[in-house]
Amino acid sequence: MQTAELRPKGMLKQYVDGRGCVEVPSGIPLREALSVCGIPPDLVAIAFMDQKPKNKDEIIQPGDRIELHAVIGGG
Amino acid sequence: MNGYGGSILRVDLSSGKINKTPTPHDLAKEYIGGRGFGAFLLFTEVPKFADPLGPENKLILSTGPLSGLMIPGAGKMDFTTKSPLTNGYASSSLGGMLTAELKYAGIDSVIFEGISPNPVYLLIEDDRIQLLDATEYWGHGTISVEKSIKDKYGEDYQVAVIGPGGENLVPFASINHDYGRQAGRGGVGAVMGSKKLKAIVVHGTKAIPVADPEGYRKAGLDLFKACKQAEGLVPWQQYGTTIVTSWCNEVGALPTRNFTSGYFTEGKELYGPVMREKIVVTDKGCFGCPSPCGKYSRTKKYQSNVEGPEYETIGLLGSNLGISDIEDVAEANRLCDDLGIDTISTGGVIGWAMECYQKGILTSADTDGLVLNFGNTVTVFELIRRIANKQGFGNLLSQGVKKASGIIGNGSEKFAVHVKGMEQSAYATHNATAMLLAYMTCDVGAHHNRSWAITYDLQVGRDLVVPEKVARIIWLQNFRPMFDVLGSCRLQWVELSIERDLYIPALEAITGVSRTWEDLERVGEKIWNLTRLFWIRENPEFSREWDLPSPRFYTDPPPDGPTAGQITKYEDVQKLLDMYYEQRGWDSNGIPKPETLKRMKLDEFALST
Numbered sequence: 187m188q189t190a191e192l193r194p195k196g197m198l199k200q201y202v203d204g205r206g207c208v209e210v211p212s213g214i215p216l217r218e219a220l221s222v223c224g225i226p227p228d229l230v231a232i233a234f235m236d237q238k239p240k241n242k243d244e245i246i247q248p249g250d251r252i253e254l255h256a257v258i259g260g261g
Numbered sequence: 262m263n264g265y266g267g268s269i270l271r272v273d274l275s276s277g278k279i280n281k282t283p284t285p286h287d288l289a290k291e292y293i294g295g296r297g298f299g300a301f302l303l304f305t306e307v308p309k310f311a312d313p314l315g316p317e318n319k320l321i322l323s324t325g326p327l328s329g330l331m332i333p334g335a336g337k338m339d340f341t342t343k344s345p346l347t348n349g350y351a352s353s354s355l356g357g358m359l360t361a362e363l364k365y366a367g368i369d370s371v372i373f374e375g376i377s378p379n380p381v382y383l384l385i386e387d388d389r390i391q392l393l394d395a396t397e398y399w400g401h402g403t404i405s406v407e408k409s410i411k412d413k414y415g416e417d418y419q420v421a422v423i424g425p426g427g428e429n430l431v432p433f434a435s436i437n438h439d440y441g442r443q444a445g446r447g448g449v450g451a452v453m454g455s456k457k458l459k460a461i462v463v464h465g466t467k468a469i470p471v472a473d474p475e476g477y478r479k480a481g482l483d484l485f486k487a488c489k490q491a492e493g494l495v496p497w498q499q500y501g502t503t504i505v506t507s508w509c510n511e512v513g514a515l516p517t518r519n520f521t522s523g524y525f526t527e528g529k530e531l532y533g534p535v536m537r538e539k540i541v542v543t544d545k546g547c548f549g550c551p552s553p554c555g556k557y558s559r560t561k562k563y564q565s566n567v568e569g570p571e572y573e574t575i576g577l578l579g580s581n582l583g584i585s586d587i588e589d590v591a592e593a594n595r596l597c598d599d600l601g602i603d604t605i606s607t608g609g610v611i612g613w614a615m616e617c618y619q620k621g622i623l624t625s626a627d628t629d630g631l632v633l634n635f636g637n638t639v640t641v642f643e644l645i646r647r648i649a650n651k652q653g654f655g656n657l658l659s660q661g662v663k664k665a666s667g668i669i670g671n672g673s674e675k676f677a678v679h680v681k682g683m684e685q686s687a688y689a690t691h692n693a694t695a696m697l698l699a700y701m702t703c704d705v706g707a708h709h710n711r712s713w714a715i716t717y718d719l720q721v722g723r724d725l726v727v728p729e730k731v732a733r734i735i736w737l738q739n740f741r742p743m744f745d746v747l748g749s750c751r752l753q754w755v756e757l758s759i760e761r762d763l764y765i766p767a768l769e770a771i772t773g774v775s776r777t778w779e780d781l782e783r784v785g786e787k788i789w790n791l792t793r794l795f796w797i798r799e800n801p802e803f804s805r806e807w808d809l810p811s812p813r814f815y816t817d818p819p820p821d822g823p824t825a826g827q828i829t830k831y832e833d834v835q836k837l838l839d840m841y842y843e844q845r846g847w848d849s850n851g852i853p854k855p856e857t858l859k860r861m862k863l864d865e866f867a868l869s870t
Contacts, residue, residue: 195492196758228719231508232496232533239534242511255496257508257716 188248231257263472264326264772275375294325296745299341313345314455325748329364334750336548345432347682351447356547357439365465382460395459402599403437424601426649427454433606441568445603472773480767491757501554502572503533513824519612523689524822527585567595576687577608583635600649609684680707692827712737739785
């Protein structure tokens with residue numbers, strides 16, 4: 187199966203045993219991929235690919251490298 | 262004294278007398294600076310039951326020991342006063358360049374007292390300090406006045422200014438600076454207006470003494486490196502606080518149509534990336550900021566420039582009013598800035614009026630013929646003008662949502678969204694018990710910045726009511742406002758996740774005083790209790806009722822979105838308060854117990870309440 191990479195940042199790493207990079211299957215929405223690897227989608231403030239925001243409902247493509255940033259503290 | 266400007270400036274506007282005294286060592290030791298200085302000076306200098314808009318009230322500006330130094334975000338100033346909106350403690354924080362300039366003039370705090378017979382502005386040029394005639398500026402907006410003053414004195418002069426809102430004593434008037442920064446909450450601008458003080462203009466050229474220059478250089482560099490290497494820097498800088506707009510909508514926390522819901526169907530048009538693409542021209546930071554969250558924007562629709570809007574403004578002047586065009590929100594933001602009124606309270610009170618109109622409690626006969634439907638941008642712009650000028654129907658709204666709903670009645674008090682008279686900022690808390698408690702117990706009213714806990718709600722379970730959640734709120738309330746004491750921005754710690762321990766060697770190298778975060782949290786707890794005593798002293802009827810949230814969050818489940826059908830049960834609201842009081846060492850009415858005050862060496866203040 188072709189895969190993509192999720193790269194959790196900051197507090198999100200705690201949900202993947204501190205790893206900075208997690209492989210996930212492609213062809214599914216990002217929201218689903220987050221759940222698959224144990225990251226609560228509600229804690230992801232913004233997902234980035236090539237420094238552009240990626241919607242959690244978008245389908246992950248093979249080879250995607252997606253940075254995940256947490257909601258930390260608001261204003 | 263290392264890390265300090267070294268003096269406290271007192272300006273008696275009634276007599277025109279100005280004098281400076283050395284900053285007391287004991288004050289610095291016990292309260293450190295910023296919000297700490299403000300709380301102590303307010304409690305000890307403003308007489309009991311002083312009229313917030315009378316000569317006895319004081320407006321206190323304070324810098325902190327980090328202000329103006331090369332520490333990330335060391336550009337924060339605190340404004341403290343007795344609030345004309347809540348009749349309690351008000352403390353509002355302002356970013357920008359003003360605090361640094363004041364420190365360079367050798368000043369830690371400025372205390373304004375009395376009332377000037379004529380409009381004046383204060384000009385500080387190091388030790389040359391004058392009150393000058395401001396007649397030519399009175400009646401004009403903040404943006405044009407700031408520009409005129411800068412044209413006159415130069416770009417190195419920093420300006421804090423009020424608009425017509427402050428002049429007209431709107432109790433949620435702001436003090437503005439740097440063409441779009443607001444000390445917005447609690448009506449600090451109205452107090453400034455009551456004193457006939459139009460502006461404060463500062464230029465300083467002195468050095469700030471530092472205990473250990475090499476240690477300071479190293480510790481400062483470590484902090485900047487940590488910020489620049491932070492994983493969250495790129496998205497934070499790109500979107501600033503608007504990074505949370507989409508997230509808030511996704512989790513049902515985006516205030517929508519007077520907080521009837523936490524989900525705005527048209528919300529996508531307000532999200533950070535849309536705003537960045539449509540209106541943002543460039544980023545803008547405060548003094549010493551490595552991660553500028555401010556955004557300069559230009560609207561095509563209105564051909565106007567504005568700093569912002571940031572998240573709170575988008576929530577209150579956008580979704581909360583049913584407005585889905587970011588250009589409309591930006592223009593409403595610009596109007597509030599120029600007229601000098603708080604964007605959060607303004608959006609709160611207009612949202613309440615729109616719901617009254619929708620329910621038939623208000624009709625166009627009450628509103629000067631204005632049609633107050635949600636989403637009616639033209640009406641929103643007109644109401645902003647009328648509120649700032651206390652004109653017609655705007656006069657009612659200018660009193661804030663608590664007083665306005667008390668006048669209108671007919672059940673409208675139940676959807677007046679405030680705590681202690683301050684309109685709630687931009688998190689819908691139908692089902693987010695930690696954030697709800699944060700609003701209920703915040704020391705200025707329903708404001709988010711002391712204890713921002715909605716992520717924590719999602720992490721541990723949003724409807725959970727347990728002592729651990731309460732403990733988290735108390736820890737945040739003791740700790741987060743310490744950045745306002747130190748005179749630096751908390752957002753580097755909050756948003757970039759830099760280690761808070763990095764601040765400790767910097768503080769020690771600058772002041773020569775060794776402190777731990779545990780010490781600092783103890784100071785935070787002391788200030789929290791002192792401000793509580795101020796509320797109690799000024800309001801003899803103060804009791805646990807004052808800590809209750811708007812009934813909206815325990816009686817009206819949202820009709821749609823992720824929190825559809827969900828509320829916090831009233832018994833859970835009461836349970837949260839019980840646990841909070843117990844952990845704080847307060848009695849069942851929220852009054853600090855004698856032993857609690859003794860532990861914090863606040864017994865002497867208890868006597869005067």
